[in-house]
Structures are given as C-alpha cells and as structure tokens.
Amino acid sequence: MRYEAPDTLSGAVALLAGATGEARVLAGGTDLLVQMRADVVDPDLIVDIKRIPETRTVTEENGGWRIGAAVTGAELKEHARLKQAWPGVVEAANLIGSTQVQGRATLGGNLCNGSPAADSVPALIAAGAVATLAGPKGTRDLPVEDVMLGPRQLALTKGEIVVSFLLPPRPPRSSDAYLRFIPRTEMDIAVVGAGVSLTIDGGGTITAARVSLGAVAARVLLVAEAAQAIVGSRLDEAAQKRLDAAARAACRPIDDKRGTVEFRVDVAGVLARRAAVIALDRARGGAANGGGRSH
C-alpha cells in the first residue's frame, strides 16, 4: 500500500489521476482507517491531502467564508468569527464523534465518505455551500447537494478531490441551525438530521430559506418545498405546520436498527421545525437557544 503526502493540489491530482489500482484520499482518516481495518476497503494508494495549504485554511472571501476540506472539527469550533457567522455549520461539524474524533474529522471527509447520515452535510447544504474541486481538467465548483449521488457514490471524476467549501456572503439578520436525533447523548450516528438557514427582514418575516434533511433518503436532501413553506412567514404556527408537512413529504427513508420509516418521517418534521425556530431566533440576534444535540 503506497502512501503519498503531496504539498500541492496539482501533485495530489496527478497521483490520483495516474493511479492504476484503488486510490483513496486521506483527510482526517476517521472513516478511512476504520474501513481499512474492517477490510471494507484495501487501497493501493493513499493520498494524504493535509499537507496542501488550500485544504487546511479558513479564510474570509468576498464577505463569505472558505473552509479547507481538511480543516478539523476542533479547529472550526475554535474559530469564533466563523462560528458567529455560521453557527449551524459549526455545530453540525462538532457533532461528529468524540473530542478525539473532532481532532481529526473534516468537512471534506464527512462529505466524501458518502453517508446519507453525515452530520455536517445537511448544514452545508442548508448554508448554500459550494464545494471547490480540483481535478486533471482544472478546478470547478459544485453545490454540495450535487456532490453525493447515493450511499458511497460521489459525482467526482477520477483524479478529482474536494479542496474547500465556500459559504456565501449573507445578508444581515441571517442565521442557521442543525439538529439531529440520536438515542443517546453523544457518539452516535444521526437517525435523522435537519439543517435550516434563513434570512429575515426588519419586521421578522422570512425572506429566504434553505432546508436540508439527512438520513431520510439515499442522499442528503435539499427540500425546496420545506423552504417555500416558511418564506414570507414569521414562522407562526401555521408556517411551522407547513414546514413539518413538507419535510415529512420529502422523506424516503429506510427501516433499520436505528429507526423505522415511520419514526424517521415523524422526526424529520419535528427537527426541521425546531431547527427553523433556532435559526430564526439566532437571526433575530438571540443566543439563548442552542442547536446541535436533540435527544
């Protein structure tokens, strides 16, 4: 098994594009090493992208934020201004695993592991994040909701890697939140996850929203109907009921040991509603209400 740790994007892309056997990108390794250990994957080549500066930095970019694909959850948590701008994205990333896992786990790895239950992905999709990819034909941008096609299936072509994510500039009175349901308090995989990002006007009416649901379909969903259900409202009871119904209607979950179809559909509606309430409170300037854990 060959291991390479190039310090340039072009170096990483050339290695991956030229690979003859199975090649894997290593970011934090919290999924890859477990899969190698369990003999789920046995790559011929591992390309560690952590020595590439573009994957390891958080920078402001034209009023938005660019987050390197290999920045760890612990680093995001310590970034006060990013956390203030995008609390939902940071709280979602921080729900992945333990303190130890946070020391290694990355947004790029969480997305590219290709799990529909990945915690950071609904938050990124709700945020309108765009993934910047580098490949043999150059770089391209892809909305996060278009990166994952299904379980373990990505829209990336041979030799392409996710370099960073761009969170767009946002108007005043905007915020986001992410909630997940797990049956314990920590260290578990989402049974359902819901991310909501929204903007309100001076009167408190929602002018824009994005809603994303995780672990209720083969890929993380961007639910336009759920966003439409609350835009133009002040998230009154009727709007919350519409949001709940739209979120439920979008679900196409599986039955498994962690949750039944009926349970996941129910919880998706509840979490979408609660995440919207938290995002709205934050957009109004409130800080009392915390997203993240729901149990």
Place this chain on the structure above:
Amino acid sequence: MAKHHVEAIVNGDAVEFLCETEETLLDVLRDTLHLTGSKEGCASGDCGACSVTLDGRLVCSCLVLGCEVGGRHIETIEGLARGEALHPLQQHFLEHAALQCGICTPGFLVAAKSLLERHPDPTETEIRYWLAGNLCRCTGYDKIISAVQDAAAAMRKG
C-alpha cells in the same frame, strides 16, 4: 514497497522508526517504540484507550497512520509523570479509585490532561462531554469525573 522512514518527537524526545503504510500510530507506539501505555480497545476510534495528543490536539492513535506523523509532536501517557512524581491527574485517579481493570485509564488521563490545559475549571457537564469518547466498562464514570474535578482544583491552586 520500502517501509516509511519517519522522524517525530515523542514525549519531547526525537525518535525515528520504520513502518508500513497500514500501521497505525498506535501500532508504532506499542510495537516499535515499545510505549505500551496506550492501549488498543476497539481500533475504530470509539473507546479512546489509545488517546494521545498530536501537535497538542487530542486524537485516537488508532485513527492516525504512523507514516503521517513525520515532524510532528506526540505526547503519550508515558509523558505524564515527571520521573517518580505522578501528574496530579494520576494522583487523584489513585485517590478516588477511579480505575478497576485499568485498560481505559491511560486514555482517560491523556484526554483529561488535554481538557484541563484548555479549560482549567471545567463544569461536570463539560468534563462528561469532553470524555464521551473514552469508554470505561468497570467504574461507571462517577469516580473518574470526581478525580478530574479534584485534580483540576489542585492544579488551579498550583
């Protein structure tokens, strides 16, 4: 393929070792460097018995490849005591009997030290969340939490 030649700093000492790509940092620590204080519990990042710090960041050494750590600083349980003098956390774990079989203890100590370096006065809730990735199947955690709280108080007094 030739083994990787890696140079790193472990507990303040320069070390070099050879490893295969698939060997984890935990494998290297235990089998090559003979630092067997870090334990292998689950080998999947769930139990925390292999906790070390890598450039000051708490990680599971079972989720790090040995070949990744070139030029980096690693601190293990062997670096906690100063000669014969136990670290306050070790002392308070003993006083509280915060261990039974002891397999999880090195990981708890390394993780708790990392917490107290960042938060010298953590609440019980903060301690419990910080240590959620360290599993103990013997003690039921309360003694561990008390030991960390008392060690933190002792360390704040200096």
